[in-house]
Amino acid sequence: MELLNDDCLEEIFKHLNTEEQIANIAVCTRFEVILRGMWRRRTASILRCHMFDQLKIDTKKFEKYLFEVQFNLKKAEFIQLSERNIESLKKYYFPQVLELSCCTEFSEEPSDRLTKTLAICFPHLTKLYIESSITGKYISSLKSLTDLKLKCSNLEPKYCSSIFKNLKLKRFEATNGCLRLRKALRHLKKCVTLEEIVMNEYYLYDIVHVLPTLVNLRKITSYIGWDADYILKHLAFYFGKEMKTIIINNSIWPRIPVLCILPNMYNLEKLSLYYYELEESEMKELAQKLSNLRELYYNRCRINTEYGLLHFVKYCKHLEVLNVSETTISKTFINALNNFLRTTYRPKPLKVYCARTPINKYTIEKIEDLSPMLQISFTYIKQELTEPAMYCEWEPDVQEDELT
Template sequence: MSFLDILQSREYSRSSLMMSTLLSNIPFTEDVDNQNFYIKENNAYTEDNVLVYNIFVYSIPKQLTEDDVRRYFSKFGNVLDVKLVADKRRSRRAAPKVGFVNFAASESACSALRKNNHRLQGVRIGVKPGDSWNQPNAEKACGSRENDNNVATTSKQTKKHVQQSTTKDAIATNSTHMLALNDDCLESIFGFLDLKAQVRFARVCQRFQDIFQIYCKREFKNFELHKMCNMTLWEMRDFLRFAGDNITSITGKVPYKNRERIMDFIRTFCVKLKCIKLDNSKTRNECLKKLLRGIPQLQELTLRDCALTDNSIQTMTHLKHLETLELAENYELTGKFISKLVQLKVLNFYGCSNIQTFHLVDICKTLPNLKSLDIRRCERIAPTLFDIMVKHCKELEILKMSCPEFPYERVAFLPNLKQLELLYYSWCSASQKRLLAELVTHKADQLEVLKIVAKNTLCTEHIELISQLRQLKVLFASNNPSVNDDSLVMLCKLQQLEELTIKGCSNITNQSVIKLVKSCQSLRHLNIQFCKKITIEFLLETIRFLKTTEKRKKPLVLVVYGTLIDHYGVSACDEYKEAEAQSLIKVIFHASNVDLGLDDGVDIYDIWDGEQWNDDDDGPTEDDDEDIYFPESDMDDDDIDFAYDIFGRIYPHGHDINDVIW
């Protein structure tokens, strides 16, 4: 049943039918995902509740003039001004024109937006509202939300007071007016607001904006993009305009709606960025190129699952300060052009299944400073890679890899290897044993981290070899039943051990784990999830032992979900409460990937049975396609991007924009 059928069904409530009446006032367009306005009482308003007078027009046939466009839109009402521009940067073909049409009356602009199908000389053109900040009433909207019934009265009163109080000295000391508060108080107020409210508060007057910028210096040096998820485009733009100079790191997913424009705001305002970590933020190569061109000092770049291609890598070759590049789950990458980034120290190809061996060989030969390499789930690896790696990667300290079917013990000869992580698809015990034997021979006093992410691949002989790696500080060996009480006794030799993950090793008991804790006194993180024989007696015995030792710098963290240690028993235990208060021990039940000893983004639950990844596909998502505005027209996204580059600024009244363009 369609949405309209539901609305019209007899079972639908009267209140729902009233809602359908309201919905009928909102025009339907083909560009629903990018809808940025609504209509009320024959007036169009932007998503910021700003009355629309200016409309943005695109895909205008190149032969049309401003007079032609003026005549067409004059049928909707009096047109004050028309500005058109063609993107002359491209030479392959004549570009269609884009620009703004400014109406004298808001009702006229609304009439133009209501019409779904605009054609000039038989060619369909696109029409949408201009940005909130380019509307005539934009600045008025900053001071008062006249269309928001909940805040209109308060905003009008605030605006009136701001107009009457031009300086701080003009306010009486006994006044309750907000401007009478000192800067520290106003800065504290910002701390109680969410980001959306902070931006609105900062817009009230110049003093509030100045204080917000001071607040941003402390609070937004490292910014997480999810905080902007409920903000309008104008609010996002203003936030980045206020805080951009202080932001050095941006992480998260760029919102799907207006993604490329948001990335352009980041490029424009966040000029001091050192680190960008984007997740699932697919965009065109041209947009990525513009972003990176504007941040030449970038040192860390993470683009996970962003549908990158080799051409995307070409846009990075100018980044002379880039040291960390993480490209996990970009399945089309082959490794081409990476060798040009000779300054790289950290390189992550996790899940890039199309990476070619000959490109990896070039990378190993040309990146002399490479310290960390992640090639897990890179399936096209050949044996020659490891010979080249041993010969050329003299500085490599961290290697994360999936175990291939051919022998791979050569990695034990890497000169500076300190951390090795093995992701298994299948059990290859012969190669595993040879690798561990070579590690004992060549790296017993050097290897600090060993993570074997697999199920049922370790035996007693393997554990005995691991116990000879004297400098081991971190060991991950979960879901291996052979890790039993006898195995833990062997691991007691690892006096430097700080983190141990034996999740799912169900054969261990209280006595062996307590012995391990007493022997490895540097231990600060122990993951025993789903070790079903571990009881609260282990916790109590551990606390008693810790009280007899010297004061610990950090508590011993126990991850115990799935054991016989339960929430109630821990919360009711006075002995545990006292030890926790003394920072001796801390019990947690639910653990993240970091608590499991793995990197964020690594799915450990789809590798146990030999499956490389989950091929299930539920069909395309909204992020699978680029933004499409009018599929039937010849409009090009570059036209809109170029127009916003030119028009997406606030110019003084009467300013001739053609002076800026040409």
């Protein structure tokens, strides 16, 4: 190591985790100088505090790191913060940190030492994720906060109410927590700036009647269960005309009765169904109702009849994307699709994604008179929802008198 110059050593240190770098400052003075120089230029950090004991990182080493990064750090993630770590954080000021993710060691007793520290030391946060046993106190003092994710077990309704009332949140996520939060969510209507909600189904079930009062709301993601059809029916009733995108991952729960919901959303432009099974007659009915559809994703779905998909091509004149990746489509379907496009006028070509299907490039090359309106791609598009969930997006119809 003595033969390596400082630049080479710095390049080696860059490949170490942050906590491993902190452990190395005790090796020698040279290592400490190089590492401190690196930290002064650092703008993002992921720190796994539960590794401190294993790597023999004491409080003084941790505080040396905080001292060097405090004025340049813009994004940070602290994993498994202990009470001792929180005490160290209180000694420093992080004026440029805008995004912070932190979780603490498990505790059954609620404590607000963490949120109090954040309010003092990270005053300009715009995005915050907390996984801890907190009551929610002091979060409302973070006036710049627009994106908040809570995974907490002791939240108090009065503090949650203060958060919704005093902060101009644009995104709120609560995927896990406590029954107390369900009571606090009724105050969500106070947060008129809210644009996106991500939460478990049982939370959304309680506040579905509040959603129309949130005039800027335009995105909802819900981890679905037995009441998903109830939620979707209400969303269709409240926002059906403005709805533009629906994505449903139906991998675990019983099939959501999409037929009785989607026909009300006749301006829908994008529909994604994962792990679904629709009969040909159901596809035809959907296609007739959703004539403005531009993108259809029918992935990892069982296809009883391939001709059901042709109804979407027939009735949805503006359809530009048909993704049937990871299904069981055959050459017969491609031929039928090609014959239809050769004899029908369309304003734009139809791009069909066939990744991980029985169709391959050799199959396409053997098709005679391939229509220029048919474009085949074998590019795999990553699944948008990896867990059983539904995502809805619409264009809010905001009136000036409503905002005033």
